[in-house]
Amino acid sequence: MFSTSTISFLALAALVGAKSNPLDANLAYRSPFEDRPHLGYDTRSIHARIAKRQLSNEFTDEHYPTWYGADFSNSPNIYNGGVNFTHSVASGDPFDTSVLLWTRAVPIGPAPDQSVPVCVSFGIWTTSALSGKPVDAGQAFTSYDVDFTLKVEATNLKADTKYWYQFADCANSKTVSPIGATRTLASPTTSAKNVNGGKPLTLAIFSCSNFPFGFFNAYSFAAQNTSADIFVHLGDYVRYLSATSIGRILSDRELATISDYRTRYALYRSDQGLLTAHQNHPWITVWDDHEVADNTWKAGSADSNDTATGCQFSPSGSCFTDRKLVAVRAYHEWLPIRQVAADDKLRIWRNFQIGKLLDLTMLDTRNYDRDLTNVYYNTVVNTVAAFGNRSIMGFDQENWFYDTLSASQKRGATWRVVGQQIVFSQLNEGGACAPLKDAWDGYRANRNRVLSHLYDNKIDNTIILSGDSHANWVSDLAHPNDTTAYDSATGKGAIGVEFGGTAVSSPSPFGAGILPGPANNISAKLIAINPDLQWSEGSYRGFYTLALSEDTATATYYAMRNLSTPNTDGFASATFVVKAGQNRLSRPVAGGAVAAGALRNINATTP
Structure with missing residues (x-):
């Protein structure tokens, strides 16, 4: 479970990246191919769709209002009705300083329509107890467009090292995924022995x-x-x-x-x-x-x-x-x-x-x-x-x-x-x-x-x-x-x-x-x-x-x-x-x- 101090750290990270599009942090929106972006989803279009949505009783505008700057009229609504991490967690394609982390965050109850994203935070630690400050942390949006899957890259990691990671619902930090274990590869110059x-x-x-x-x-x-x-x-x-x-x-x-x-x-x-x-x-x-x-x-x-x-x-x-x-x-x-x-x-x-x-x-x-x-x-x-x-x-x-x-x-x-x-x-x-x-x-x-x-x-x-x-x-x-x-x-x-x-x-x-x-x-x-x-x-x-x-x-x-x-x-x-x-x-x-x-x-x- 994320600690209070960790949530504060994640919130700070959100403020630092205030002018970025949180949809872009979820690699699942991208084209499978770097040089063929037209095969991906247009996150600018999805952003515009989200920003135009009118408030309703089911969705609030209280979380991370500065994602898009200080103008609250442009801030997104994120789903706050609860999520279920239906398919646990996964990791893959490790390098010596990074690894991909994956989960699926499906809304609980009546699912939001296509205008409402689910915000998911993540952290990665050097201990299975997830103690201390995470080595890397961040947030990203997912939505129906990508089947509510979420794929992020954890960076700034040490080579040839084991790590543990977890996802959480941005709208309710007590809702967390199972803890996953992963590792990085040795750097290419490390001797075989x-x-x-x-x-x-x-x-x-x-x-x-x-x-x-x-x-x-x-x-x-x-x-x-x-x-x-x-x-x-x-x-x-x-x-x-x-x-x-x-x-x-x-x-x-x-x-x-x-x-x-x-x-x-x-x-x-x-x-x-x-x-x-x-x-x-x-x-x-x-x-x-x-x-x-x-x-x-x-x-x-x-x-x-x-x-x-x-x-x-x-x-x-x-x-x-x-x-x-x-x-x-x-x-x-x-x-x-x-x-x-x-x-x-x-x-x-x-x-x-x-x-x-x-x-x-x-x-x-x-x-x-x-x-x-x-x-x-x-x-x-x-x-x-x-x-x-x-x-x-x-x-x-x-x-x-x-x-x-x-x-x-x-x-x-x-x-x-x-x-x-x-x-x-x-x-x-x-x-x-x-x-x-x-x-x-x-x-x-x-x-x-x-x-x-x-x-x-x-x-x-x-x-x-x-x-x-x-x-x-x-x-x-x-x-x-x-x-x-x-x-x-x-x-x-x-x-x-x-x-x-x-x-x-x-x-x-x-x-x-x-x-x-x-x-x-x-x-x-x-x-x-x-x-x-x-x-x-x-x-x-x-x-x-x-x-x-x-x-x-x-x-x-x-x-x-x-x-x-x-x-x-x-x-x-x-x-x-x-x-x-x-x-x-x-x-x-x-x-x-x-x-x-x-x-x-x-x-x-x-x-």
Whole structure:
């Protein structure tokens, strides 16, 4: 709870910023893209709308009358009927001196109309008791225009430091949000051995949550039972379709409008596991396809594009670009992610320098500029998958990626960790169910260009993180089927490692609800025909962590036993070690034993 002295401090801050527009402090109003402001909300127009509203018995003009100067006739009305912080708090995209803080402040009772803003204050402290003067504090407005979401940047923070934060209703300081915990990153110049106070920095990595197919127990397990410092989400944070499995029912239509997408985010964020994870850790996110539609690419998806036929074909009745833009708007409202330069193509790719320990590079292999993918009814992708002019990222992002990898090595970062959506290594299906043309297998020349850049420039210690497939895959990185330069038994000749993770709750590609035994049989067959693949597991839902030190990277996979109720019933299914400079999985892989799945030449016993 804010103390009296804190409220006084916040009020003073309001007076200092008297001539500014408090709507501008809420980053949710802005365009998702810094260089495309026309895609945001015109806060001047909203300001004018607010200022013209006549007083009523429900709203008073007593709070912060100097927001707009001493002329009280121009002061705004703010809602003072009480608010509810309906979806707790969240933080994300940490830098070394700042972090984004998020909440949602929904009016209680009859909601105000569009002319009335909700004023929310925030503070951030170095203690969980929120004692003393906050390190940073301020206020911002939110309104129906952005679904009452609020996203602010806390600044002037110390690098590599943990913080606690809280929001409050400006009109009633006793109404406060839950207390959230977050942290900053080490400064880019911090030596690798000193990052995170000398302890391994641990990422918890997730993908593919599907509300009707199970509770999001992976999130709560990670928050409560691991030492994760930062949560990384590789996409499919929400799913665009309607379905039901365990009684958690979605809407009966495919998402198409801004209201559809906002409602879906609100529903997913009602899961207690997800709320807990957001409240206690900063997140770094990127989208996959289902935040918009299925198998999205730059000009369409599996069921819609911008042709007359494509618009009619979509069950939602929406043309693709309209649908994509409102989906992106809702994503930026509901997630604590920063704006990036868009070049008018939905750019979300970005890089985080975390001391000299690592660069965390987040790619968009879905929506930015991806060439045509497998959309089920077409077969042309099978014939063009190896064409050299195809790119899964678009050539602007692709060239940026190469430059980022080279710059990371040049600046002396130990690890290059690449967060992206879909399975990178080749997976020969061999008659089993596994991802193919919608993954990097459908963009083979692009994959070869990435591998060649790593090999030709002798870029060490690259780890690719993958999601999307709803199954676990661990592979050495090498040119596909190059058994001359790469030795599958020893890992000699590899240039890095890929860790692919299963879904939080989306069903297995081996079959929904498949048991460990049959899933392990499929995994063993896939390993036999894919030289790079060292471990496969397709029964359990879950996540994995990646603990990074100056000398080693350790990936630990976690399996959830039961998604039918909220619980933290899980176990560590496998652990893999990569030693700095070796560019391969350490042998014996996984120490020669795993608790689930199939390891090359060794079948696991199932708990």
